[in-house]
Amino acid sequence: MTTHSRRGVARQGTGNRHLWLALTVILAGALAATPQGTDAQQTASLTGLDRRVSHALRERIGLVADSAVAAGLPVGPLIDKTLEGASKHADDQRILVAVHAMLVDLRVARRALGASASEEELTAGVAALRAGVSPAALTGLRRSLPRRMLTVPLSVLAALVTDGAPTALATTAVINNASRAGDSDLLEFGRTVAHALAGGVPAQTALTTPSLPAGTETGLQNTGRPPSQAPAKPPKP
Amino acid sequence: MTVVAPVAYAQTGVTTAARGETHPGTQVLSSAGHGGALGVTTGPLTIDGYSTAHASTLFSDVWKTSESFTARAEAGLSRFETGHLAGYGDIYTRVRLASSSVALLSWQTDASGGVYRGHRSSEYLTGAFRLENVGAGNRLWLATGFGGAYDASSYGTANVTLGAAAQQKDVIATGAVNLVHARSTYDEVTGRLAWAPDEGVFPVRIHVEISGGARSGNTLGAHTRWAAISGTARLTGTSALVLAHGTAPSDPERATPGLAYTSVGLRLTFGGAAARVGAPTTSQIAPSERVADVMLSEVLVDGTRTLTIRAPARAQVEIMADFTSWSAVPMVRTGADAWTVRVLVRSGIHRLNMRMDGGEWGPIPVLPTAADGFGGSASLLVVH
Numbered sequence: 001m002t003t004h005s006r007r008g009v010a011r012q013g014t015g016n017r018h019l020w021l022a023l024t025v026i027l028a029g030a031l032a033a034t035p036q037g038t039d040a041q042q043t044a045s046l047t048g049l050d051r052r053v054s055h056a057l058r059e060r061i062g063l064v065a066d067s068a069v070a071a072g073l074p075v076g077p078l079i080d081k082t083l084e085g086a087s088k089h090a091d092d093q094r095i096l097v098a099v100h101a102m103l104v105d106l107r108v109a110r111r112a113l114g115a116s117a118s119e120e121e122l123t124a125g126v127a128a129l130r131a132g133v134s135p136a137a138l139t140g141l142r143r144s145l146p147r148r149m150l151t152v153p154l155s156v157l158a159a160l161v162t163d164g165a166p167t168a169l170a171t172t173a174v175i176n177n178a179s180r181a182g183d184s185d186l187l188e189f190g191r192t193v194a195h196a197l198a199g200g201v202p203a204q205t206a207l208t209t210p211s212l213p214a215g216t217e218t219g220l221q222n223t224g225r226p227p228s229q230a231p232a233k234p235p236k237p
Numbered sequence: 238m239t240v241v242a243p244v245a246y247a248q249t250g251v252t253t254a255a256r257g258e259t260h261p262g263t264q265v266l267s268s269a270g271h272g273g274a275l276g277v278t279t280g281p282l283t284i285d286g287y288s289t290a291h292a293s294t295l296f297s298d299v300w301k302t303s304e305s306f307t308a309r310a311e312a313g314l315s316r317f318e319t320g321h322l323a324g325y326g327d328i329y330t331r332v333r334l335a336s337s338s339v340a341l342l343s344w345q346t347d348a349s350g351g352v353y354r355g356h357r358s359s360e361y362l363t364g365a366f367r368l369e370n371v372g373a374g375n376r377l378w379l380a381t382g383f384g385g386a387y388d389a390s391s392y393g394t395a396n397v398t399l400g401a402a403a404q405q406k407d408v409i410a411t412g413a414v415n416l417v418h419a420r421s422t423y424d425e426v427t428g429r430l431a432w433a434p435d436e437g438v439f440p441v442r443i444h445v446e447i448s449g450g451a452r453s454g455n456t457l458g459a460h461t462r463w464a465a466i467s468g469t470a471r472l473t474g475t476s477a478l479v480l481a482h483g484t485a486p487s488d489p490e491r492a493t494p495g496l497a498y499t500s501v502g503l504r505l506t507f508g509g510a511a512a513r514v515g516a517p518t519t520s521q522i523a524p525s526e527r528v529a530d531v532m533l534s535e536v537l538v539d540g541t542r543t544l545t546i547r548a549p550a551r552a553q554v555e556i557m558a559d560f561t562s563w564s565a566v567p568m569v570r571t572g573a574d575a576w577t578v579r580v581l582v583r584s585g586i587h588r589l590n591m592r593m594d595g596g597e598w599g600p601i602p603v604l605p606t607a608a609d610g611f612g613g614s615a616s617l618l619v620v621h
Contacts, residue, residue: 048562083562083563084611084615085610087557088563088611094611098610124586127607127617130607130608131607151584152584152585155619155620158617159605162607163605183584
């Protein structure tokens with residue numbers, strides 16, 4: 001034991017060096033996980049278009065992306081829309097129009113949700129706007145849930161309205177449920193309402209009846225409505 | 238690629254599942270995007286028969302996932318003190334690169350190194366490669382590793398591991414057989430049962446693991462049989478309490494000693510999605526003439542999720558979505574009409590299309606559908 005004790009004392013210096021080494025590794029790892037700058041992301045995103053679209057379209061998309069960056073808007077949704085168009089063999093002009101429309105909607109969503117809205121929130125906000133939710137309703141959602149990340153509430157709202165729920169009723173229902181339930185419960189609420197709507201339950205009843213208790217989350221997200229039930233209304237053009 | 242844990246790992250009580258052994262559903266930390274965790278544990282420790290009055294561990298890991306790869310770096314150190322022993326017990330680092338692709342066959346490569354300083358001195362450096370076959374709720378993997386260690390003298394190490402994991406509801410059983418050469422040749426059999434009940438069963442989300450193993454052949458050091466139990470309770474979205482008790486064998490590949498431990502720890506995560514202690518479960522699915530259902534699992538250990546579509550295709554189902562960069566991705570048949578694919582998908586609303594047997598691309602009927610701006614439509618998938 002005495003030998004062990006002497007060895008331990010003798011190794012204190014070595015131990016200190018190892019301590020600093022380990023802390024350096026930990027800090028370096030943490031820094032490596034820090035998000036890259038917006039410019040770097042934009043460049044990387046545009047590079048992803050190289051083999052997917054024509055050089056001319058890439059240049060035009062780059063200009064739109066510059067506008068987005070200048071306005072403090074994310075580039076990701078623009079690149080995503082470009083890739084979607086390319087995969088669906090849309091012509092360059094149509095893709096450009098769709099990307100411009102996305103930029104416009106991102107601006108509206110950001111104005112409605114506030115300057116601090118994340119890319120995910122803006123994307124969900126655009127989906128809600130395109131489903132027919134008004135910018136004022138988005139602002140109302142933000143004011144009602146000022147400290148909450150709105151990605152899931154907005155996504156559920158967009159899906160509900162797309163499925164045929166009246167905008168005002170759906171917005172109120174989402175706010176009410178989001179104020180007392182977590183994202184998983186809110187998602188379950190949206191699914192339950194979608195099932196009810198597809199089954200012919202009146203929207204008023206469907207949106208006010210199911211109010212799920214907290215903690216009903218399961219390990220697997222069932223994301224759709226029953227297969228035998230058709231959508232309540234056709235998709236909006 | 239043995240599951241023998243260095244001192245710091247064993248003390249965390251999270252065991253190998255949480256630090257990257259890819260078993261479906263046992264993951265507690267990873268998420269899409271990037272993030273990290275920092276934790277501390279403390280408790281009494283017995284190393285090769287020497288009891289410490291106090292041992293503490295600081296550990297950290299960071300990860301970053303993309304559509305193609307998952308990268309992960311871990312580091313940690315332990316310190317223990319008694320009247321007889323004083324110094325650092327274990328310092329380790331590990332870097333992992335793994336495919337996070339949608340392929341049925343995934344790969345993973347590791348490099349790790351560490352230093353043990355205590356009643357004796359040792360060092361190690363190892364590298365490992367693993368191929369894993371991913372099925373619906375089960376996995377099979379083959380791994381091999383090589384390295385070197387120093388403990389009074391230098392020697393080379395090598396191992397081969399064959400492992401499998403199967404899931405039934407919220408319980409996952411894992412077993413592995415390891416053949417190891419490190420100064421001598423021996424074999425090990427290890428097993429683990431992990432239970433992660435759904436949210437709502439208990440006031441907080443918990444994850445419990447029971448693990449053990451046995452070694453035969455020309456073994457070295459203490460604990461040729463070992464067992465441990467650990468529990469993780471998620472206190473908030475970013476913090477978890479970790480309790481652990483058990484024994485761990487000596488590890489000739491890393492020249493670390495056998496130990497017995499009891500520890501309590503706190504683990505904090507940052508970045509990415511909130512820490513989850515959950516397991517994907519099977520679900521009753523209604524039959525249908527066409528697409529019957531769409532389901533998405535919890536986040537798996539590599540940050541991906543399993544997307545399942547019930548569709549009566551004869552030979553092929555493909556999807557393309559914003560989370561595949563709108564590239565067509567084939568799904569794998571995992572049942573009579575069940576098709577799955579592993580995807581990296583963040584919380585929010587996503588748009589996707591699918592096609593069966595090389596037919597036309599279109600929306601998935603059971604999901605809400607919106608115009609795509611190109612004369613067609615896309616389905617909306619909401620993810621939390």
